[in-house]
Amino acid sequence: MSAAPRVRVPRRPVHGVLLLDKPLGLTSNDALQKVKRLYRAEKAGHTGTLDPLATGLLPLCFGAATKFAQVCLDADKRYRATLALGTTTSTGDAEGTVLRERPVDVDDARVAAACAAFVGTIEQVPPMHSALKHEGRPLYDYARAGVDVAREARRVTIHSIDVVARADRTVTLDVACSKGTYIRTLAEEIGERLGCGAHLAALRRTTSGPLSLEHAVTLEQLERMDEAERDACLLSPDAPVAHWPAVRLADADAGRFLSGVRRRLAHPDAPNVRVYGPDPNAFLGGGRIVAGELISTRLLSPLEVAALPSATSAASIR
Template sequence: MTRSKRVLDGVLLFDKPLQLSSNVALQKVRRLFRAEKAGHTGTLDPLATGLLPICFGEATKFTHALLDADKRYLATVRLGQRTSTGDAEGEVVEQRAVKVDAEQLHQVLRAFTGVIHQLPPMYSALKYQGKPLYEYFRQGETVERAARPVSIHELNLQHWAGDELVLDVRCSKGTYIRTLAEDIGEALGCGAHLAGLRRTGIGDFHLGDALTLPQLEAMDEAGRDARLMPLDSLVLNLPKLELDAVQAGRLAQGQRLALQDGRPDGRRRMYVAEAFIGLGDLSAGRLSPDRLLSRIAKAAAGQKST
């Protein structure tokens, strides 16, 4: 018998396994929790594993915070082979001898640290004229693309054996790790492709705190629920703002508040009596509602009708 779905709010750190798409992984976790509503915070390819935060219920309103956050990966790079897709999924299109010494490798890694420019790969979900680039790729077409700046905050060699490197990469949003692998290979003069990828961090979240599918399946429902993080865990990087119930009600009715908190303009995470109620935007001494929890809006609607 199919169990009924339930209203559930919170964030789960999930360790996505190999070969599952992010959406399939999401649906498996959603069914385990019997959640009415769920979403993830940025896709991982089926050939990638690692950290995939899954948001339930009201938490889906705040997924944008992680889409913009820095990411961290362990990237396995195979030297001497270029593939059609830049990763292990594609066909080998070129092989070259690998003649790399330690000094040359470290010089190249230093050169790719900081702000670099990347040409988005054709085998990607980036859209051109409303269609993902990978659809053009599958049709044998190539479209004009402009190089884009990204930031490689850290690029450290974790392991090197023969033709295989394992790199620890901390980077800005929008970074293509397969492109980074290919570009490093070209700079070394031997070509390369991305042989494996594991996401180990997003913002302040770490893979060490994530649960695998077998671990979740082995838990009872109370155990799984206990591993959910609160709604505001996605936005703890934003300044905190404490309001009273009257102010919160006015925001929920769409009003702006005259308010100064002595900090630069920008988003605020807002609380009433230490209870998180959503996000506001403070600009020029005016606080506007941004993303509020549904219960706050419903309470305001009740006040209007009485």
């Protein structure tokens, strides 16, 4: 008997940002595809990979919001990281094989000093077990094949490291850092500075730029919702740029802005601004102000602007 024909689910235009609390065990792309199917969305993308063993904030951009996904990728991040002291592994996390066991003899002062040593601008060599690509293939493919690829050190910034909790062989840290920071590498380096070694036992992302885990929903919650309830979870496409200064235009100037026409206005110069029409939620796009002139950089289409009033604006998450 032949298989029943596959039913094609009709897609629809969806515009906004969903703050997903990514579960343990899923890749970021797996999570994205599951949510995209639930929304029946035409266009979607995530804004920064979380490893399968990491959980927490994964902003998903739909439709017009994908134009601002790069802002999330470039934004500072915050993580809750649990380090297992005394054990180093082949991958730097709990998934790898144990390479070495050492005794742990540290106190609060030594842990605080070890963490403080990494605050500021530092250089990190990307780990082999990472998604960074070399000649079109992620490094973890080479690592699984037993091939070590030369990697150049990268400069990153650690804004702060605060000790949240400490037990005999574990330390939980709150880490605020720039994009591109490898927390597993940081965990290994802190372990070496303590003299006992360490690996990353658990990782949870809590913020990305202005976006916070406290506003996130889980995959299980989304699966229990109907379509209207899911749509109500979406933030407006301006959510990734909620930290940019806001500019509001009257009707005539809003139309010209959407046409790409430069406008003069009484506003301080700024490298990035979010621009609105007269309606409170009428997000038009992003721009910059140079010598008193507003210049568009990312524009929504009139159809996208018209679809936004039901979404939550950036002002509500600040």
